[in-house]
Amino acid sequence: SQTIHQWPATLVQPVGSPLSLECTVEGTSNPNLYWYRQAAGRGLQLLFYSVGIGQISSEVPQNLSASRPQDRQFILSSKKLLLSDSGFYLCASEGEQGDGYGYTFGSGTRLTVV
Amino acid sequence: AQKVTQAQTEISVVEKEDVTLDCVYETRDTTYYLFWYKQPPSGELVFLIRRNSFDEQNEISGRYSWNFQKSTSSFNFTITASQVVDSAVYFCALSEALGGTSYGKLTFGQGTILTVHP
Numbered sequence: 001s002q003t004i005h006q007w008p009a010t011l012v013q014p015v016g017s018p019l020s021l022e023c024t025v026e027g028t029s030n031p032n033l034y035w036y037r038q039a040a041g042r043g044l045q046l047l048f049y050s051v052g053i054g055q056i057s058s059e060v061p062q063n064l065s066a067s068r069p070q071d072r073q074f075i076l077s078s079k080k081l082l083l084s085d086s087g088f089y090l091c092a093s094e095g096e097q098g099d100g101y102g103y104t105f106g107s108g109t110r111l112t113v114v
Numbered sequence: 115a116q117k118v119t120q121a122q123t124e125i126s127v128v129e130k131e132d133v134t135l136d137c138v139y140e141t142r143d144t145t146y147y148l149f150w151y152k153q154p155p156s157g158e159l160v161f162l163i164r165r166n167s168f169d170e171q172n173e174i175s176g177r178y179s180w181n182f183q184k185s186t187s188s189f190n191f192t193i194t195a196s197q198v199v200d201s202a203v204y205f206c207a208l209s210e211a212l213g214g215t216s217y218g219k220l221t222f223g224q225g226t227i228l229t230v231h232p
Binding site: 032034036042043044045046049059088090092094101103104105106107108110 | 149151156157158159161164205207216217218219220221222223224225
């Protein structure tokens with residue numbers, strides 16, 4: 001089955017500082033990759049998705065960017081964090097795995113911008 | 115645009131009670147998938163079920179059951195004989211396929227916080 005490594009688990013960053021969250025996937029190849037964000041007390045919102053290396057689609061206008069430098073690596077970045085960037089960020093992978101086709105979420109990064 | 119509505123923000127029950135979590139969705143697609151996820155306090159999303167739009171059979175898995183009705187665009191989730199360990203946030207989600215076998219982008223409801231008291 002697919003395994004997603006997402007780090008760090010928790011992050012506290014000052015306003016205006018840069019951000020880099022990394023997600024790597026094992027157990028599949030050429031997956032569709034997704035970044036979701038969950039604001040406090042709310043549902044999950046899709047931020048970016050990628051269907052291949054270097055291919056990034058943005059779902060909502062925002063202060064963040066995403067990159068996919070390798071097939072199973074997905075990075076979420078910001079040059080200058082805003083208070084509104086605080087939230088719980090989840091990476092997801094969708095692809096063929098040993099027991100069929102699956103959609104798997106990582107364990108998430110809780111980001112607090114102060 | 116796709117939309118998922120979970121009208122129940124919070125539900126509180128006593129252990130052993132049955133509880134139903136409602137999910138209503140909107141989509142123009144004829145082929146789509148519906149999901150339910152459980153989010154315990156640790157934050158990770160635990161997959162519970164996936165149902166495609168052509169399969170309206172109800173499903174039962176242990177104490178969990180799901181009722182999918184295309185006529186009312188609903189995909190409700192029932193926990194029978196609830197337990198304290200069922201306390202969590204539950205999300206219903208609707209997919210928008212990117213093509214091929216992809217389930218695609220998920221649109222989530224706002225979630226229902228379920229608290230089961232001993």
